[in-house]
Amino acid sequence: MRTTVGIIGAGPAGLLLARLLHGAGIDSVVLEARDRAYVEHRQRAGILEQGTVDVLRAAGAGARMDREGLRHDGIELRFGRRRHRVDFPALTGGRSVMVYAQTEVCRDLIALRFAEGGPLLFEAEALAVEGADTAAPRVRFRHQGREDVLECDYVAGCDGFWGVSRAAVPAGVSRVFERTYPFGWLGILADVPPSHDELVYARHDRGFALLSMRSPSVSRLYLQVPEGTEPEEWSDEDVWRELERRLGTADDWTLRRGPVTQKSVTPMRSYVHEPMRYGRLFLAGDAAHIVPPTGAKGLNLAVGDVVTLARALAHRKETGSDELLDAYSATCLRRVWQAERFSHDMTALLHRAPDATAFEDRLQLARLERITSSRAAETDLAEAYTGFPLG
């Protein structure tokens, strides 16, 4: 099998890249290890930055998002049973975010990919990228029990944190920057309308809590839990009671309860692999970097990477110049590090480390007081949350 761009992974990065390349008249083949149902139901991100919304619309993938997504003009911070709203448009000159689940973004892009004639191969697991530093890279993969080879001009490693692409970069070339956190997020999905019309980020002495949503009738809620916690350790009743404690306010706000349909634990990690390019292999999205979800940046970073890559490949096709491909890694990493910084700062601002001292608790509260009393500090948060410029 032969194509111009071999794309490994049909997450948001791989699917959007395929769509953008199609728009530029560049052919590609997408290989995805899992089946279609798995990819379309995997619960993950839900906040789209303004820039991501604009890209999806321009790619012709925004129709259902515009109908069913929820535009949010702010978030609420809670600490000491107080509430403070951060008003995005007022602080950023009109920017907002969109609540539209990653599952839906993937569903829309998969439908478009099949409508335009594919190729998108499910249950096609890439085994290795070979010859990344040559003019003829290849992806070895297994599909329907048979091994095959995809010959390409370029390979896009969009296969997430646990994929195989990154392993094709020799150890002597790679540099990894990493931090793990001594806690994770216990997330539930519940069939109940959200108890607030915007996301609520709560700092509490017992740990962080987040009230979020997937739709007007489905709530997504999270609790900070110790690293290594298993979802079964928490009964539904325990989860609701703890959410009530951490999200509680001094006024008459109450948390609506409903049937829990999913429960899972997400570990927290910051990770950057440099460079994001080796020869003709380009890493994009979680294959190259991970952020803790507190800043809602993971999916948006993946979108930024593939916009940059698609533009560089289109430039190569039109002009024959490698200039933008050569700049790919540095261009992406500038934005990646801003998102890493913001995600780390939001995590440190709102979570309680198991070994936190009374001094650190006071500093955390002082930072929150600063954000709620200084327009400059609040603007910094609002600008980062609504997104850094793409590309």
Ligand SMILES: Cc1cc2nc3c(=O)[nH]c(=O)nc-3n(C[C@H](O)[C@H](O)[C@H](O)COP(=O)(O)OP(=O)(O)OC[C@H]3O[C@@H](n4cnc5c(N)ncnc54)[C@H](O)[C@@H]3O)c2cc1C
């Ligand atoms: C549990 C969880 C919760 C999250 N919550 C949030 C959130 O609230 N907000 C936020 O912004 N971000 C969140 N994220 C991060 C966000 O979901 C990711 O940043 C985003 O999915 C990155 O997209 P991607 O396409 O780079 O990678 P992925 O979505 O991981 O897609 C990679 C794809 O590659 C496939 N693949 C892997 N290996 C191979 C192989 N060898 N061959 C072929 N295919 C392969 C995988 O099956 C997968 O479909 C969360 C992540 C997780 C894991």
